[in-house]
Amino acid sequence: MECQAQEFKHEYKKEMRAVQDAMYVLNGKWKIPIISAICYYNKRRFSDIMKDVEGISNRMLSKELKELEMNQIVNRIVLNTQPITVQYELTQHGLTLQGIINNLTDWGVRHRLKITGK
Amino acid sequence: MECQAQEFKHEYKKEMRAVQDAMYVLNGKWKIPIISAICYYNKRRFSDIMKDVEGISNRMLSKELKELEMNQIVNRIVLNTQPITVQYELTQHGLTLQGIINNLTDWGVRHRLKITGK
DNA sequence: CAGTATCCAAAGGGATACTG
DNA sequence: CAGTATCCCTTTGGATACTG
Numbered sequence: 001m002e003c004q005a006q007e008f009k010h011e012y013k014k015e016m017r018a019v020q021d022a023m024y025v026l027n028g029k030w031k032i033p034i035i036s037a038i039c040y041y042n043k044r045r046f047s048d049i050m051k052d053v054e055g056i057s058n059r060m061l062s063k064e065l066k067e068l069e070m071n072q073i074v075n076r077i078v079l080n081t082q083p084i085t086v087q088y089e090l091t092q093h094g095l096t097l098q099g100i101i102n103n104l105t106d107w108g109v110r111h112r113l114k115i116t117g118k
Numbered sequence: 119m120e121c122q123a124q125e126f127k128h129e130y131k132k133e134m135r136a137v138q139d140a141m142y143v144l145n146g147k148w149k150i151p152i153i154s155a156i157c158y159y160n161k162r163r164f165s166d167i168m169k170d171v172e173g174i175s176n177r178m179l180s181k182e183l184k185e186l187e188m189n190q191i192v193n194r195i196v197l198n199t200q201p202i203t204v205q206y207e208l209t210q211h212g213l214t215l216q217g218i219i220n221n222l223t224d225w226g227v228r229h230r231l232k233i234t235g236k
Numbered sequence: 237c238a239g240t241a242t243c244c245a246a247a248g249g250g251a252t253a254c255t256g
Numbered sequence: 257c258a259g260t261a262t263c264c265c266t267t268t269g270g271a272t273a274c275t276g
Binding site for chain 2: 012015016017018019020021022023025026027029032033036040054071072093096097099100101103104105106107108109110111112114115
Binding site for chain 3: 146173175178
């Protein structure tokens with residue numbers, strides 16, 4: 001019993017860390033909207049994402065994309081145009097976020113209904 | 119075609135808002151760890167959550183619990199002891215977050231493996 | 237077009253001390 | 257026990273201007 005409690009505790013801490021890892025990647029105001037936009041269009045350019053994600057500044061978009069790239073969520077593809085254009089796409093790993101984003105979306109709809117009644 | 123694009127755009131914006139609503143509720147360093155702790159023990163007291171969620175201060179725990187209560191994620195139950203004790207439990211609405219948290223946990227494990235290799 | 241650089245305001249959050 | 261209050265540093269993020 002004590003032993004199992006220890007076991008639980010250990011698992012619990014590991015799960016805690018995992019969920020915090022996940023949230024760390026997705027945290028902030030813009031990460032999920034950016035991922036959603038890229039996912040929705042499959043491939044998407046910097047200036048287009050700016051239009052998709054309402055209210056974001058180029059500074060923030062740049063910063064967030066860099067972080068997402070570091071976390072292997074998006075790929076950055078430079079095209080040989082003049083002037084250069086850059087496309088972003090989700091990696092295989094990034095695509096595995098789709099289910100979570102869909103769940104969050106559904107929950108968000110129910111939550112808004114619950115809180116505001118519409 | 120144009121019309122359907124408009125339709126898509128409209129849906130897309132609604133979904134964007136929904137996912138942002140959800141993230142707004144869960145954002146920050148502590149929300150999900152707190153929810154997880156309460157969920158794990160079913161009912162949990164303030165001082166116990168302090169121990170469960172490593173590193174949190176009483177100030178932060180108080181603030182976050184208040185927000186979760188406002189968003190109808192947790193119920194606050196004052197017990198008639200001396201001195202008073204307070205229990206927190208998830209609401210029905212709060213319980214609907216379990217699936218999302220589990221998904222985030224699973225994803226977090228895979229992500230850590232991907233990034234750190236362990 | 238796809239960013240960087242700089243500056244600044246607001247929010248987040250830790251440490252400590254205090255209260256009913 | 258379950259918080260509040262205060263102080264203060266850090267992080268986030270907006271506005272504007274600039275560059276290859």
